[in-house]
Amino acid sequence: MGRTASVLLRVLGMLWTAPNTGLGLIAGSVGLPFGARVHFDPHTVALVFHRWPWGPGGAMTLGNTILHTGETLDAPCLTYAHRAGHCEEPPVRIGDHERAHVYQYMALGPLFLPLYLVCGGISVRNRFERAADRYAQTGRGWWPW
Template sequence: MWFIFRQLLFWIWASPATMFGLFVGVLSMPLGTRWQRSGHTLECHGGPICWVLEHLPVPAAAMTLGHVIWGQSPAALDFTRNHERVHVKQYERWGPIFIPAYLLASLWLKIRGRKGYWDNPFEREAYEFDRLCQVGECERLA
């Protein structure tokens, strides 16, 4: 029972970003965006989502918004799934302040002469988990 209650709280806490991801994804469906479910996330790919991902300050194969993951293609989603699921967990921890915290961390790093994306602690956590998965350690850490 506690697990269900806890998961519900995570969903509610991350829901502002999830709602935005769902809204844009659903609006793009007539233009080719497709959906799939993976674990406790919804993933969408194709259509205008591709354009958005290609035109970010750092072009991306995928991007997480709460419990929604946007991807260039099903293959891109498969390739980035471990990384993006770390961001899902970060949204569950940080909730509606995740996006401002992420952007402020990037801005602070840029001001300090570092790389706003690659040195961002949120990205470093995700890339480290992805690296551990590549050597067979992610099941132990998940």
């Protein structure tokens, strides 16, 4: 695929998931007065709200936004399978895991959230989470089917 086609697909994906991104922008903006900091990360193709002050820790992607409780997306995190005790795997970079979710959102747009919930929500059973872990481990395979 040529560079022009790749850029066009990214722009179309960003437009397709704009409603989800809007939710992320609202949630991220609410965190700004409480210490969150925002910047654009070209590697993940997302606006990242670091030090987002709520949640159990880690990150959550909404379209082309990432709400992250930590300081950097370079931090290691355990895969869902490892945390669930299904296997032992080396930690992955949290930014790579979240970038897979950004790609999933760009492909599925407004369909992402309902499909994600139908597939099990935040759990090791969720094919979206398994695909994001696979992508973070190998750099391939972000598509959940």
